[in-house]
Amino acid sequence: MAAFLLRRLVQGLATLWVVITLSFTLMRLAPGGPFDREKPLPPAVAANLKRTFGLAADVKAPFAGVLVRHAVQSGAEVAEGAPLAVLRTPSGEQTVLAERDLTVVSVVGEPGFAYKKGDPLTVRETSVLEQYLASLSSYARLDLGVTFASEGATRVTEAIGKTFPVSLEMGLYAVTLALLLGVSIGLLAGLRRNTWIDYTSMTLALVAVSMSSIVLGPLLVLVFGVWLQWLPWGGWEAFSFRWDHLQVKILPTVTLALVYAAWFARLTRAGMLDIVSQDFIRTARAKGLPEWRVVSRHALRGAVLPAVSFLGPALAGIVTGSVVVERIFAVPGVGEYFVTAAVNRDYPMVMGTVVLYSTLLILANIAVDVAYAALDPRVRREA
Amino acid sequence: MTSPPPHKPDDAGLPDLVPGAPQAPQLGLLQKSGMLPDAILDVPSFDDMPGGPTHSAHPGADVIATPARPPVGRSPLGQAFLRLRKNRMAMVGLWLIGLLFALGFSAPLLARYVLHFSPDEQHTSFAFAEPGLRDVSLDHPAYDGEPASFATVDLNGDGRIACHVEPIAALTSDAKAAPALLQRALGRDRGVWPAESQVPLRQVMAAWAGTLRCPELDDLAAAERYFAFLIDHFDAATGQAAVKPGLREPDRMLSRAEYPKQPGDHPDARVAALAQRLGLLGDKGFARLDLDRDGLLTRAEITDAGRTSRFDKTHLLNHHDDDGDLAISQAEFPGLPALHRFWLGTDQKGRDMLVRLLYGARVSLLIGLLATLVSFVIGVSYGAIAGYFGGRVDSFLMRVVDVLYGLPFMFIVILLLVVAGRSTLNLFIALGAVSWLNMARIVRGQVLSIRRREYVEAAVAMGLSEGRILLRHVLPNTVGPVIVYATLSVPAVIVEEAFLSFLGLGVQPPDASWGSLIAEGARMMADRPWLILYPALALATALFSLNFIGDGLRDALDPRGSR
Numbered sequence: 053m054a055a056f057l058l059r060r061l062v063q064g065l066a067t068l069w070v071v072i073t074l075s076f077t078l079m080r081l082a083p084g085g086p087f088d089r090e091k092p093l094p095p096a097v098a099a100n101l102k103r104t105f106g107l108a109a110d111v112k113a114p115f116a117g118v119l120v121r122h123a124v125q126s127g128a129e130v131a132e133g134a135p136l137a138v139l140r141t142p143s144g145e146q147t148v149l150a151e152r153d154l155t156v157v158s159v160v161g162e163p164g165f166a167y168k169k170g171d172p173l174t175v176r177e178t179s180v181l182e183q184y185l186a187s188l189s190s191y192a193r194l195d196l197g198v199t200f201a202s203e204g205a206t207r208v209t210e211a212i213g214k215t216f217p218v219s220l221e222m223g224l225y226a227v228t229l230a231l232l233l234g235v236s237i238g239l240l241a242g243l244r245r246n247t248w249i250d251y252t253s254m255t256l257a258l259v260a261v262s263m264s265s266i267v268l269g270p271l272l273v274l275v276f277g278v279w280l281q282w283l284p285w286g287g288w289e290a291f292s293f294r295w296d297h298l299q300v301k302i303l304p305t306v307t308l309a310l311v312y313a314a315w316f317a318r319l320t321r322a323g324m325l326d327i328v329s330q331d332f333i334r335t336a337r338a339k340g341l342p343e344w345r346v347v348s349r350h351a352l353r354g355a356v357l358p359a360v361s362f363l364g365p366a367l368a369g370i371v372t373g374s375v376v377v378e379r380i381f382a383v384p385g386v387g388e389y390f391v392t393a394a395v396n397r398d399y400p401m402v403m404g405t406v407v408l409y410s411t412l413l414i415l416a417n418i419a420v421d422v423a424y425a426a427l428d429p430r431v432r433r434e435a
Numbered sequence: 436m437t438s439p440p441p442h443k444p445d446d447a448g449l450p451d452l453v454p455g456a457p458q459a460p461q462l463g464l465l466q467k468s469g470m471l472p473d474a475i476l477d478v479p480s481f482d483d484m485p486g487g488p489t490h491s492a493h494p495g496a497d498v499i500a501t502p503a504r505p506p507v508g509r510s511p512l513g514q515a516f517l518r519l520r521k522n523r524m525a526m527v528g529l530w531l532i533g534l535l536f537a538l539g540f541s542a543p544l545l546a547r548y549v550l551h552f553s554p555d556e557q558h559t560s561f562a563f564a565e566p567g568l569r570d571v572s573l574d575h576p577a578y579d580g581e582p583a584s585f586a587t588v589d590l591n592g593d594g595r596i597a598c599h600v601e602p603i604a605a606l607t608s609d610a611k612a613a614p615a616l617l618q619r620a621l622g623r624d625r626g627v628w629p630a631e632s633q634v635p636l637r638q639v640m641a642a643w644a645g646t647l648r649c650p651e652l653d654d655l656a657a658a659e660r661y662f663a664f665l666i667d668h669f670d671a672a673t674g675q676a677a678v679k680p681g682l683r684e685p686d687r688m689l690s691r692a693e694y695p696k697q698p699g700d701h702p703d704a705r706v707a708a709l710a711q712r713l714g715l716l717g718d719k720g721f722a723r724l725d726l727d728r729d730g731l732l733t734r735a736e737i738t739d740a741g742r743t744s745r746f747d748k749t750h751l752l753n754h755h756d757d758d759g760d761l762a763i764s765q766a767e768f769p770g771l772p773a774l775h776r777f778w779l780g781t782d783q784k785g786r787d788m789l790v791r792l793l794y795g796a797r798v799s800l801l802i803g804l805l806a807t808l809v810s811f812v813i814g815v816s817y818g819a820i821a822g823y824f825g826g827r828v829d830s831f832l833m834r835v836v837d838v839l840y841g842l843p844f845m846f847i848v849i850l851l852l853v854v855a856g857r858s859t860l861n862l863f864i865a866l867g868a869v870s871w872l873n874m875a876r877i878v879r880g881q882v883l884s885i886r887r888r889e890y891v892e893a894a895v896a897m898g899l900s901e902g903r904i905l906l907r908h909v910l911p912n913t914v915g916p917v918i919v920y921a922t923l924s925v926p927a928v929i930v931e932e933a934f935l936s937f938l939g940l941g942v943q944p945p946d947a948s949w950g951s952l953i954a955e956g957a958r959m960m961a962d963r964p965w966l967i968l969y970p971a972l973a974l975a976t977a978l979f980s981l982n983f984i985g986d987g988l989r990d991a992l993d994p995r996g997s998r
Contacts, residue, residue: 066838259979
């Protein structure tokens with residue numbers, strides 16, 4: 053089990069690495085950026101902005117001294133070994149040489165300025181590789197950077213932190229509802245095979261499986277919100293359990309959950325039919341166990357296996373669907389944030405959201421695998 | 436059916452054409468014991484037996500066969516099609532989706548020749564019209580074909596609607612100098628002449644052609660202002676004139692009491708004088724407009740009666756002046772302008788929702804098909820390579836698929852669209868590029884099992900090249916599951932496209948897809964439900980149909996899987 057868990061974790065990390073690399077590459081390929089202004093920014097301001105977003109780095113003074121003059125100016129390309137600046141030190145004037153090829157964004161300080169060792173002397177552009185490694189290491193420190201939209205004032209984690217509870221709550225409700233509703237209907241249909249319960253529920257499930265939240269959401273609002281006026285919609289108070297706040301949460305949750313509930317119902321019914329024809333169930337019945345005990349103790353575990361293995365895709369679908377549901381029901385969640393950021397090319401925000409959702413999905417998939425192994429002894433033995 | 440039962444005695448002496456495929460004998464046994472319904476008896480285990488008639492191996496099965504069994508020798512695909520024909524849901528789906536495709540792909544023709552309405556035509560006075568309202572189509576005018584109404588249009592009663600070309604007054608003096616004007620205009624186009632001597636080409640043409648005047652039609656056209664004004668101005672709806680007593684809101688209808696009696700009641704003296712001349716004022720005028728004689732003028736009735744004032748004279752002369760005398764005689768008169776009905780209402784710009792829905796069908800279905808095609812090409816080649824070459828190639832390629840499988844796809848698509856720019860072309864490339872994973876897995880699994888079959892070994896022994904074996908002998912036998920999956924992925928892609936368009940990242944205006952129509956409708960769902968209802972129903976219909984077809988195909992191509 054431990055080895056299995058370890059393997060899945062490593063695979064998850066690999067997936068996460070692919071996500072980060074892919075989004076990083078895509079963002080670097082994208083035309084335009086946060087510094088495209090009609091008027092070019094002054095070099096010092098540009099240098100500050102670029103440094104905030106990891107696009108520029110300091111060249112530090114290798115020793116203390118007073119600046120005599122800069123040997124370069126903004127925008128200059130400097131080859132390795134060429135002079136950058138001249139500093140006066142107690143032992144006379146010394147030239148600072150470039151340790152590598154670089155492009156100068158801006159110089160720091162006027163002649164006569166006293167530098168301590170390690171103070172920034174000039175600001176250079178960073179290479180794509182450096183930026184990539186820097187973002188990898190900052191993601192490893194759970195730092196998702198700063199948003200472009202706020203010009204560097206708001207961290208991505210803060211921005212997501214404000215809206216994430218809403219999405220999380222909606223997702224949790226949806227998954228729970230889908231599982232409870234789907235599995236119980238599926239069990240019922242499987243146990244009462246070829247009765248009207250079976251036919252009705254499976255026909256409804258077939259219809260619902262072909263649905264999508266984008267169709268279901270508007271129709272539910274039209275019927276229950278506009279025509280019948282039973283339920284309000286719009287908005288969402290995260291983790292607030294007042295009745296009027298809960299009422300608002302019903303329609304979005306149902307919209308998100310119904311399609312997957314139908315899938316779970318179909319899969320559970322099929323699983324149930326498969327299980328009840330097996331020998332060990334016949335044995336259990338032959339022993340004279342009461343029917344409820346045969347079902348709850350022997351059949352249930354195997355019957356929900358197909359549904360559990362579908363949890364992974366279902367979670368992915370619910371995460372994706374939540375973006376649309378949030379828009380339909382005006383729910384202030386991460387999805388809405390993500391789309392706005394994508395349209396406005398707020399790359400750190402977009403990337404942060406993608407990484408967040410990928411991490412969630414990967415973790416959820418690992419949890420599903422563990423649950424599967426816990427339910428099915430055959431898988432456990434193989435693992 | 437988890438453990439293969441022993442072979443039947445019938446089979447024992449026969450050459451086993453399909454070693455390693457226990458399905459057929461197994462089914463024979465079940466058949467005899469009556470465990471299976473007739474409908475799924477004729478099971479050729481399609482992907483196991485490429486191209487060959489299968490029943491000769493099981494004479495026992497033939498004896499018990501029901502009359503519904505397809506004739507021996509029919510190709511596996513043909514048998515699958517017969518089974519599909521029996522699936523009622525799938526056939527309904529097939530007809531519906533065929534209808535949607537036909538409607539969607541003939542959308543321009545339907546709009547031009549049936550509905551007489553172009554997708555861009557905007558009727559601002561009819562913004563948010565409810566379904567069923569009618570108005571004259573301006574882009575593609577049509578006539579109702581009843582010459583009887585000629586008398587109402589022929590105001591001076593001379594038996595013809597005479598027109599003439601009137602030279603533009605300001606340019607009359609220049610008319611003689613037209614060739615010189617033309618030269619100057621052309622000179623401007625070549626950039627030869629200085630700016631101050633530039634003459635617009637339109638001015639030159641007007642000096643030659645002038646303006647088309649049809650006094651009768653022009654009078655009627657002016658009356659249009661009278662009709663358009665009626666309800667907005669005279670619908671007081673409060674006090675004694677109100678249709679229902681105590682109604683606070685204007686009721687958007689005119690009662691006899693509200694209707695203007697004499698020219699003085701109308702604020703615009705010129706329009707009032709014209710209305711009086713045309714006999715539109717007073718009780719007599721009211722009676723002329725009140726077509727259903729219920730004492731109430733609705734907007735529909737006014738639009739209907741106002742048809743006389745909605746002639747497009749250029750169109751009329753171009754299409755119906757057969758003898759070219761610049762006049763429409765009784766014989767040439769094609770009737771009053773036909774009213775176009777907004778069957779599904781209009782949107783906020785007064786565009787016809789039905790026409791937009793048809794054009795949207797074209798976009799949505801096309802994207803579904805094309806993106807599936809992209810995913811088909813990538814997935815099949817990827818899966819075939821992985822499955823056929825096996826070993827390290829396989830484990831590497833499939834590990835890549837596993838890793839990609841964990842990605843939140845829509846987010847990657849959105850990233851792709853943001854980077855590559857939002858266009859319909861990029862949309863379907865992005866959708867196709869991310870939805871090939873399942874296809875690759877399915878094809879790989881199929882190829883893995885087919886690769887070990889005898890006929891593939893025979894092909895290898897014959898010295899065929901690997902590419903030829905893959906293309907001619909392996910891939911054609913994966914067709915069943917691939918068709919099923921491709922059918923099921925079309926609705927999935929359509930939904931994804933709808934998601935993206937809904938979020939404003941997919942199809943860009945003025946183009947529309949079902950997703951973008953739903954997005955527009957969702958913004959004003961409460962007041963104007965028809966804006967979202969019909970696109971949502973259209974999308975739901977397409978999704979149902981495609982899913983039912985996919986399910987039906989799965990059952991037809993792989994009858995073992997059906998319960």
